[in-house]
Amino acid sequence: MNAIVFDHVSKDYGNVLAVDDVSLSIEPGKTVALLGPNGAGKSTSINMLLGLLRPSRGTVSVFGRTPRQAVAAGQMGAMLQSGQLIPELSVKELIDLVRNPYPEPLDLEEILKLADLTDLVKRRANKLSGGQSQRVRFALAIAGAPKALLLDEPTAAMDVESRLRFWESMRGYAAGGRTVLFATHYLEEADEHSDRVIVIAKGRVVADGTAARIKADVGGQAVRFTLGEQPAAGLDLLPGVTAVEVAAGTATLRTSDTDATLAGLYRGTTLDVRDLQLSGADLEDAFLALTRES
Numbered sequence: 489m490n491a492i493v494f495d496h497v498s499k500d501y502g503n504v505l506a507v508d509d510v511s512l513s514i515e516p517g518k519t520v521a522l523l524g525p526n527g528a529g530k531s532t533s534i535n536m537l538l539g540l541l542r543p544s545r546g547t548v549s550v551f552g553r554t555p556r557q558a559v560a561a562g563q564m565g566a567m568l569q570s571g572q573l574i575p576e577l578s579v580k581e582l583i584d585l586v587r588n589p590y591p592e593p594l595d596l597e598e599i600l601k602l603a604d605l606t607d608l609v610k611r612r613a614n615k616l617s618g619g620q621s622q623r624v625r626f627a628l629a630i631a632g633a634p635k636a637l638l639l640d641e642p643t644a645a646m647d648v649e650s651r652l653r654f655w656e657s658m659r660g661y662a663a664g665g666r667t668v669l670f671a672t673h674y675l676e677e678a679d680e681h682s683d684r685v686i687v688i689a690k691g692r693v694v695a696d697g698t699a700a701r702i703k704a705d706v707g708g709q710a711v712r713f714t715l716g717e718q719p720a721a722g723l724d725l726l727p728g729v730t731a732v733e734v735a736a737g738t739a740t741l742r743t744s745d746t747d748a749t750l751a752g753l754y755r756g757t758t759l760d761v762r763d764l765q766l767s768g769a770d771l772e773d774a775f776l777a778l779t780r781e782s
């Protein structure tokens with residue numbers, strides 16, 4: 489049975505179509521990144537998975553149940569984009585408050601360890617830094633030992649060090665065969681911390697696969713050089729080239745065959761090619777290309 493299924497799901501807010509006919513399924517035990525720009529429909533999708541929003545059309549299911557049933561059964565944990573901690577309570581009190589109603593919660597010690605909060609148990613919520621508060625919100629999300637964990641931009645407002653620690657915690661939790669879905673605009677995060685990346689833009693899935701697969705789909709390598717004032721005409725006709733972009737005097741040629749493109753560039757043109765760089769298309773390039781096409 490799949491952990492998460494979207495079957496032709498759409499959601500409109502008045503005349504805004506936030507999610508547009510999305511169908512996908514996620515196997516148990518996978519960590520999946522939902523990657524997309526602002527307004528893509530990431531939070532709307534997550535909120536539908538939690539039963540906080542109802543789809544306008546189509547159905548969402550979690551472990552074969554409706555989202556509300558799954559939440560009621562303690563199978564779902566979430567870190568939402570908004571949400572305050574009760575300021576006067578200590579970290580331990582907050583965790584106890586959330587943990588106690590669950591039939592089989594995680595041990596307090598394990599939660600503290602996974603969320604890296606052991607040294608902060610007595611600290612009141614209103615005395616936590618932004619990154620520490622995020623770790624507490626993660627602790628609350630895992631407190632009930634949910635089989636599926638939904639994280640909506642969990643590392644927003646974290647510095648580099650906190651992010652690294654956060655992703656370690658997430659992996660620690662996912663390692664027990666749990667399913668994790670996280671929304672992000674950080675392309676590196678999607679690339680590094682998921683088994684699968686689902687790219688959404690304007691409410692539609694525009695790519696779905698491993699980060700490596702998505703990069704390959706977008707057309708391999710890039711050749712970049714300083715063009716200066718020289719004309720760009722004809723670059724798109726060089727062998728292997730699939731797309732040409734010129735910005736601020738720099739030409740970027742996307743190519744499926746770097747060798748042929750370079751040979752053509754040096755032998756077939758009279759351009760003065762300076763500052764030549766070759767790179768594999770990174771996820772950022774892939775993402776920009778995919779969201780532009782949509």
Ligand SMILES: Nc1ncnc2c1ncn2[C@@H]1O[C@H](COP(=O)(O)OP(=O)(O)OP(=O)(O)O)[C@@H](O)[C@H]1O
Nearest residue numbers: 501504505506524525526527528529530531532533
């Ligand atoms: N309550 C609402 N009423 C009207 N429109 C909404 C509402 N919530 C979201 N939208 C619109 O739906 C679209 C999708 O929003 P959503 O919050 O799902 O995007 P997102 O991918 O989470 O973006 P972000 O990266 O900024 O968090 C946007 O165009 C947004 O303006």
Ligand SMILES: [Mg+2]
Nearest residue numbers: 530531532569
């Ligand atoms: Mg959002």
